[in-house]
Amino acid sequence: MATSTASPATTSTTAPRATSRWKGVALVGVLAIALVVAPLVSSPYVNYQLSSIAVFAVAILGLNIVMGYTGQVSLGQSAFLGLGAYIAAYGILHDWPGPLTLLLCAVVPAVVGMLVALAAARLRGLALAMITLALPIVGVPLARRFDEFTGGSQGQVVSWLRAPESSGLANDQWRYYVVVLIAVVAFALARNLVRGRIGRSFAIVKENEAVALSMGVSPYRTKVLAFTIASLLGGVSGFMYLAVVQYTSPETLVFATSINLVAAMVIGGSASIVGTALGAVYYVLVPVLAGQVNSSRTALISGVVLLAVLFLLPAGLVSLPRRLARLRSSRRRPAHPPAHPTTSDEAAQTASAPTAATTDQHS
């Protein structure tokens, strides 16, 4: 904010914004290079973990759209993950072309999600949670029942997505590139989506449906849209799951996975794209780390870690930089501002912006 009333507000706000934009671009560049290089220097195990992060990142992304951004509790994301994985398995085992399979993994869950939402979006809060919760609960026995499509409780092993000879890559590297590419595309599209018109409609439906109505936003349609996108992304993550795990069974869609995805979403940062990715990292890595500490106590350890993170960062991992910055600044600044007349003056100017603004306008 403007620290001196004399300097026009525009320059003082755009200057830091421009540098932060450059910082952002640089960060994205570094990240992109890291993403490309990582699999080349990592073991198959590390690549498996990185690929898993991409898989669950997309599942959590969908969840974040419907829950974080639009405020509609969904306890059914694992059902779409499982559905996508089953469709992918069926497609691969029946020699459908890969891109077509991916398309169906997106479209079919999206349609199913939309149909569910057409009924469910009339509800809100816990009634809605109830409906979404039923999806994995009913989905598991359904998957067992239709074993000619799903392989029943034995599940289905699908060995596919081998690196083409010409690529010179190992299978794990190749699979990594495939899933990370899909994830990057999904993230880019989602990021655009939540920024503009549609994103604002999500946000206002979360905040206040009456206002949404008066601004020309149909809460019902918006919720159906959010659910559809969430299911679509869930389905896509199912495809990615099959690409990475090469196996699917009713265990893929159990309710517990949904709950863990919700926890990961909140831990990463609800209504945040970066938070989504961090949530996926958390989802995949914390059990691994817990296993390193003590394999017999993974539940206890993950629970404690979960709670600890929530304690320190209630707004999610994504708020860590902000939190650190705040800690640093509060350490620099005395707890009782009056001790330092100039700082308190500045604060006064900030807090009393109306007067500051008027002087701006008239000077």
Added chain:
Amino acid sequence: TRDSTAGGPGADDSASPGITDDSISIGISSPLSGATAGPGSCTIAGLDAYIEAKNAAGGFEFGDGKTRTVDFTYLDDVYDPAKAVSNFRQLLNDNIFAYVGALGTPTNAAVMPIAEEEEVPQVLLTTGARTFSNDQEAHPWTTGFVPTYATEGRAFGELLANANQPLTVATLAQNDDFGESYLDGLNEAIEGSQVQIVASATYEPTDTTLDAQVTELAASKADVLLSAVSVTPLQVGVLTKAQSLGWLPRIFLPSNTSTPGTILQPGGAAAYPAVYTPSFSKNPNSPAFANDEDVKAYLDAFEKYGSKIATTYTPHCAWSYAEGAVLDEAFQGMEEPTREAFMTSLKSISGFQAPLLLDGITVDTTTDDDAAIADVQLVQYDGQAAFKPVTAY
């Protein structure tokens, strides 16, 4: 591409990863938390007890004349296939030599193709699913240890068929491969006999009670109830519910849910005319085996090492202890420090009387279509805390 097999440190060129001149590392991933954690931790605890005890006694002797200690790494997969794959990859990354004894059908099924591809032994699995044992040519790196569920089912079927009377059977089976294989085995054995299945029901492991199923089956008034239920409270519920409905058939229970202390006594099984179960291992807690040397050794080792991993006993604790002995046997026959040599040795064990196995039950890994233990003995509940042998219906 990159080198798929980097040799472990200290190993000479010909050795497989995970083995040196004085140590060998093996790993396992089983559920250590969540609903299946009880059996899951036992699959680790028993094996660990055997290994640690042997290590403490100087180590394992190998066919190549060296003595090695075993490094044992175990991980938790919460019965989640994706986590099992992750764990398996992690273990490979940590250079394990072999993956031994893991519990769980979906988790092992997900691991199997990777084991085949990476040519890593995934052996002596503590799961009775047939997939891992019935076609070992197709997946030469994988073997099952405990009798398949079908073997158990078949044993029942044979007893019934051999009774040579018209018998009616009601079946209650878990709605997955466990239940299905059980029924498959039963059906194979009773084909063409006078035995007839007159009612059948299934259940989900997540059900809270099976009262409805038992009520339905009771209406058939069948002579025999095969209760292929793998969940302790549900199995107890079946036993109590059937008698409360005044239905007292002869009962068949699977080997993993027939422990007197936790199932039969709470379920009031003494009320039934007969309760049968297939058995292949000694129950170390049973007074009948209190003086057994194997049992004493087991209890000793378990007390020292296993009890920090599993706090409650399930039969899997005893089974995985026996697994340790089979592993030992395989090491003894292993002439080179390679996985190939290990598999060759492992697959040539026959007639081996592993500790804790019942007299007459032996380990035979030479067949290509069955688990290492291919036989069971039927035993009958004596109404208190133990079983007695059965010969006829």
Added chain:
Amino acid sequence: MSLLELEDVTASYGHAQVLHGISFSLPENGATGLLGANGAGKTTTLRAISGTVRTTGRILFEGRDISGLGPDRTAHLGIAHVPEGRGTLGQLSVRENLLVGAYQRKDRKQIATDVDYVLDLFPNLQERVRSNAAALSGGEQQMLAVGRAFMAKPRVILLDEASLGLAPSTARRVYDAVVRLRREAQVSMVVVEQNANLAFSVVDDATVLETGRVALHGSRDELMGMDAVRRAYLGG
């Protein structure tokens, strides 16, 4: 001796400090006003007193420093805060809202009479006594919020734009009731009110806030005599 005294009170939301050393005092059975433009810090001052915002400085109530006490504690001491905006419990009925207002009190019989008094004062509420508070009109909710504060039988009442959304006649009635409360029950009050005509009809003196600081303090008559004050708050 003054009943309530603020000494150099600051307050902040997160890292934004909005009060920069406010001091004023309220005598026993007194009525003082707070005036100021939007964002001057009137609401925040009341929040500082009732303990719903982080503060420094001293807030003395009956000679005892109450800064740092939470709203439930200050309410317990006899400070009733009618907050700005919706101050009701939406999913509770009108009657239940009033009973919650009397939570601190032990005199059960008297509570029933007081509920009747409030319902009498606001016939709208009487008609809606079983409705959920959330169903009420904006003005009716405001009445309920004021009624709830009355139910507490406080020593001091903090009124934050109590006339907000009230019809002129109703607003008048609220302030008449407030005056009566002061006269009959010796309740003291701090009044924030944009409708300065109403405010000046109840207060003895007032403090004018500007960007979180005291700009002016004076008795009612002094202030009403000042041109600047008349122009900004009274019109004309």
Added chain:
Amino acid sequence: MTTTTGTEAPDAALSVRDVSLRFGGITVLDGVSFDAPRGGILGLVGPNGAGKTSLFNCISGHYQPTAGSILVNGTETVRTRAWRMAQLGLARTFQHPALRLDATVLENVMLGAHSWLPGGPVSWSLRLPATRRQEREARATALELLDRTGLAWAASMPADELSHGLHKGVELCRALLSRPRLLLLDEPAAGLSHGEVEALIGTVREVRREFELTVVVVEHHMGLISALTDRVVVLDHGAKLMEGTAAEAQSDSRVVEAYLGKEAAADESA
């Protein structure tokens, strides 16, 4: 769905015809009728609980009237879904400001552009050039509106850092950004000080002229009503008590009795 009635009040931006509204046993509105002439400013006053906000809710589609019809720019809208009303040129503010408190003021205002910004989820996730251009335009307009209401300084502040009184202004900007032709204001002056009310009057007059708006305003601030409105409709207990100019209303004995109170009327005229 579109029934144009050419017969009565052809130039009413809003016609309310015999509108009744009941909740369970409660009659909230009882056969209310009036017209709001195009380009004018109509005041809607009445005691608390008279049904003013409920009437707004009926017009904006948040409530479904039990009986009666409502024409907005000649179109019958009683069965129209609330979220379509914005496309018909209707915008409103709320008695209790309803903003996204964690979002910036500008983001809040930008929501107003929803009804006219083009494109669905696909074009927005692809950031097609057309959507980007329109978004930029909307942003510019939003800033302009904030500037006009004296809130430009707050554009990038989170809404919860603004005091209560200023939220009203943000809501007004949001409503204006939707390019309305009929604007419903519910107690816009509540919580504003005298000077701020004057400013508000100026702003409303200005935007009405510039955007050719029809305005209906609910307000208890009689000063604002007198200064701003051409006509007022007085509601009491859900029924129309009278209609006329502000001055007529203030001198009407029924209105004084039901609404203003005797002393208040005296105050106001003083």
Added chain:
Amino acid sequence: MSYFIQVVVDGLSNGAIYAAIALAIVLVYRATALINFAQGGMAVAATFVAYALTQAGVPVLLALIAAVVFGFVLGALLERGVMRHFEGGDPDTAVVATIALLVILSGASAFFFGYEPHPFPSLFPNKTIGVLGVFVSLRSIGTIAVLLVVMVGLQLLFQGTKLGLAMRAVADNPRSSALSGLPVSRLLMIGWGLAAALGAIAGVLVAPQLFISPGMLDFVLVYALASAILGGLDSPIGAVVAAAFIGVIENLAGAYLDFIGDDLKIAVPFIAVIVILVVRPQGLFGRKVTVRV
């Protein structure tokens, strides 16, 4: 006919299990406006205390009382030590905090008692009575009787007492309640304490059937949640009626609809719940939440 009645009776005794936990969910919801996943974990932890005591030879009834006291203290402490931190923040964060608590509590239970189920002695005689070919266990009858008492008690608490009113006020709007001098923190603590105490009762009632293990209530919780929501979330009577409905309809579907079978019968109550909720979003006995613009 007697088969039909038997199926219904079996369904009711299943329903009793769901109802026990559903009542606890209703209690927390009314007292804290939160869906509390830790509910199951607290109930299990308290039941384990009762288990440990019965193992040490304490009579079941005494063990139950001890568990109730322990539950109350545990619930209150968790609120005080953990949940208070999340008050006034994003409700999603608070819900995930309860998930964390659930994981920790069951992890801790497992730490002491392992994951395997243990038999648990019943409060009521382990007998079955038969009337006209229909058999009911005394345990089920006893469970239902206790539940009905609890249900009435809860209803009275919320509708007829000052404490109940205060808890509802706090759940509705803690800030506004504080301004009337309601000790918000203490009331939330009491709410959590009562919920966990009730969880202890529920746990002791259902443990003889389910056997006690850290995961004893994991799946029951799902049914209980469905019951509580179908009942209307703020209605104890609704929760019990809904739980009975769910128990019975599930059993009937399994018994009489062949294409449904034992595997998919779980779908029937959930689909029924969904249909009912779509028609009546506030649930069977719930009051409509009033929202106004």
